Amino acid sequence: MLSSEDFQFLSRSPPAPPKKPPSPAPPPDSVYDLWLASRELPAQRGSYFVPGTQRPLNLANARLAYTLTHRCTLDLFKVLWGLNPFRTTLMMTLQVVRSLFPAFRGYSQALIIDELQSLIASGSFTWFRLFCLVSSELLRRSVESALDSFAAANEDVVVESARFYIEHKQLEHRVRLDVPTLSDPIVRDLLQESDLFARSFYGGGFGLLSPLDFVHIISLITEIISHIFLIYSLTNGAIHLCILTLSILSATLPLLISRLGISFEHPEPVCPTQEARAAERQERMRHLAYSDVHRPEVALFGLERWILKSWADARQMASSSGLSSSWRDSSVMSRINFSEFMFALQNIPLVLLLQTSSASLGSLSAYRSSIQSVVYAIGNLMATSKMAFQGLFLMSAFCASMELRPRLQPKDEDAVTYRSMPNGGMSIVVKGLSYTYPGMSEPALKDISFTLQPGETLAIVGYNGSGKSTLAKILLRIIDFEKGALFVNGVDIRRLNPSEYHQHITTVFQSFSKFNSTVTENVGLGYVDKMESKPAVERAVRLAEADGVVSSLPDGLRTILDTPGFDTISYPGGFSNHQSPHHSGLSGGEWQRIALARAFMRANEPDVDLLVFDEPTSSLDAHAQKQIFDTIQKISRSPSGEPRKNVIFITHRLAIARRADKIAMMENGIISEFGSHEALLQKNGSYAALYQASI
Known part of the structure; x- marks a missing residue:
């Protein structure tokens, strides 16, 4: 029942509707504000770059990047470091140590070549001594490669845990955002740039750096400093300076060639079948979370936890396969760069040419390798720093997206718990409700008012585009209204948590989702808690009169249903562990029965108070329609025949609408007539005319 305060609220004039959905209102100078400021076009206030566009490197953006480093980056680093503190610390340490290897390698080669030159010049050269020198270099490289392999395997573990955390947090937050948000x-x-940030953890293809890749900047600086120190220690006299100049010229030549577009790429490894299947399942879960088409059913049927769990299981399967293959590919012998080693040995014949020179062959080799490494390292440092600068703003998008709050979710201090009516059903009071779709000038609903008592059935009828489905979405709390009030069981619906409210509702949307998965999963998504219960699925199928459809399929409930669009991607076994080689397509009427079965999975639960059906039998014949509505009526009543659930259905079939307790005739976004079938016929208005035309 409504309290006196509720009636006072309803009697007040509601505020005027806003022209467009309000943007989130984070605190001043929040990470969201900083991110948005970085996207603003120069000298065009209120206009923004396309998502993913690189920010100009200017003083204003440099200040923003500096502020974001303090407000966002350091905190995220702490979280990622906390996932694997020891391994992350070890990864960073090994990165710095490995950056010293090139300079040490050049110095070691220089010593070997100089010693070999000295042996030849002294006339005491022996092949055994040459063999010893080469063996010692190979041993050093083997140890270095073993350390590289260990560091790479350790880094894979650290990066994989970071990837999982970032993607899981992003997916978890995405599935909780509602349609208005x-x-x-x-x-x-914001979410698009946040997704780019999450994908940056896979490296390559995006021109971005993940937070863990920022350590490469320190490694590159360390490598440059070590090479410069080596060059400085070897430079002594005019001849050395000439060699140094020659080495610089030879090192910059490959860079000039690369500017002409000449590149060498390694073929991509082929993914194992198990990893490919897990990756496909993972991508399908991501599609469910991100798709606007599936959003209403994801919200109403509470699929958030199921999506996250399915994604996490597939993610871990793909990760374990990927890590094992990466360890196999990182064997010691495969990582030894024999071509570089042979390049060093090619300098040996030049010993005879330099015997009379004060310059040693080792100096020439060290100069050439160090200068080349410095030039490349500086180029990599510049490119890495540029990517890091852009990555800061994508990182801020991720951090800001975590602060988004679904617009339909009430504030903690205003939220109340849903309470069912004593005898079941739902009391619904609508007063002056209006709604305009974003970007539209004309409202889809105008001043809608009606009352529905617990256990009553309401039929919403009218012409196409009159606002019937929009009204249903507002009653289902999929979208919000701009003006007026909606009370459920005497409580302002805006004070109810949508996820809790949805647990007491089931529905068939006019544009219901079709999943390229088994019949069991297409039906079981209506009540995930009982998806693995074969009797519950079979009962829902029988209630929807779909048992004949299922029995005609090649593998019954385990048959994979083919659907158009994204969902035509074949995924053996669908969302579950039951694999089936059988696929089948369904007609429009058969799919409608599957959608009805999905709604019936939850409809008979005692805590479900409202059943909403939007054109549930539009593709069925008259006989099938009568059977379905007989079933709906049976479910909505107790064994003794007392109404215990409210039913709202939208239909064009007025012969079906007459079965309802009340009928709402909608025209151009308003309820022009409201009452029983008999009362509306006696008014001889729009409903009566429509009914007479349908007979």
């Missing part, structure tokens, strides 16, 4: 174009841009 996602309708904001700024929010969509």
Whole structure:
């Protein structure tokens, strides 16, 4: 029942509707504000770069990047470091140590070549001595390669845990955002850049750096300093300076060639079958979380935890396969760069040419390798720093997206717990409700008012585009209204948590989702807690009169249903562990029965108070329609025949609408007539005319 305060609220004039959905309102100078400021076009306030566009390197953005480093980056580093403190510390340490290897390698080669030159010049050269020198160099390289292999394996573990954390947090937050939040174009841009940040952990292809890759900047600086120190220690006299100049010229030549577009790429490894299947399942879960088409059913049927668990299982399967293959590929012998080693040995014949010179062959080799390494390292440092600068803003998008709050979710201090009516059903009071779709000038709903008592059935009828489905989405708390009030069981619906409210509702949407998965999973998504219960799935199928459809399929409930679009991607076994080689397509009417079965999975639960059906039988014949509505009526009543659930259905079939307790006739976004079938016929208005035309 409504309290006196509730009626006072309803009697007040509601505020005027905003022209467009409001943007999130984070605190001043928040990470969101900093991210948005970085996207603003120069001298065009209120206009923004396309998501993923590189920010200009200017003083204003440099200040923003500096602030973001303090506000966001350091905190995220702490979180990622906390996932594997020891391994992460070891990874960073080994990165710095490994950056010293090139300079040490050049110095070691120089010593060997100089010693070999001395032996030849002295006339005491022996092949055994040459063999010893070469063997010692190979041993050093083997130890270095073993350390590289260990460091790479350790880094794979650290990066994999970071990837899992970032993607899981992003997916977890994404599935909780509601339709009104996602309708904001700024929010969509924010989530797009947040997704780019998550993908940067895979490296390559995006021109971005993940936070763990920032340590490469320190490694490159260390490598440059070590090479410069080596060059300085070997430079002594005019001849050495000439060799140094020659080495610089020879080192810059490959860079000039690369500018002409000449490149050498290694072929990509082929993914194992198990890893490919897990990756496909993982991508399908991501699609469910991100797709606007599936958003209403994801929210209403509470699929968030199931999506996250399925994604995490597939992610771990793909990760274990990937890590094992990366360890196999990182064997010691495969990582020894024999071509570089042979390049060093090619300098040996020049010993005879330099016997009379004050310059040693070792100096020439060290100069050439160090200068080349410095030139490349400086180029890599510049490119890495540029990517790091851009990565800061994508990182800020990720951090800002974590602060987004679903617009339909009430504030903690305003939230109340849903309470069912004593005898079941739901009391619904709508007063002056209006709604305008974003970007539209004309409202889809205008001043909608009606009352529905617990256990009553309401039929919403009218012409196409009259606002019937929009009204249903507002009653289902999929979208919000701009003006008016909606009370459920005497409580303002805006004070109810949508996820809790949805647990007491089941529905068939007019544009229901079709999943390229088994029949069991297509039906079981209506009540995930009982998806693995074969009797529960079979019962829902029988209630929807879909048992004949299922029995005609090649593998019954385990048959994979083919769907158009994204979902045509074949995934053996669908979302579960039951694999089936059989695929089958369904007609429109057969798919509608599957969607009805999905709704019936939850409909008979005692805590479900409202059943909403949006054109649930539009593709069925008259006989099938009668059977379905007989079933709906049976489910909505107790064994003694007392109404215990409210039913709201939208239909064009007025012969079905007459079965409802109340009928709402909608025209151009308003309820023009409201009452029973008999009362509306006596009014001889729009409903009566529509009914007479349908007979």
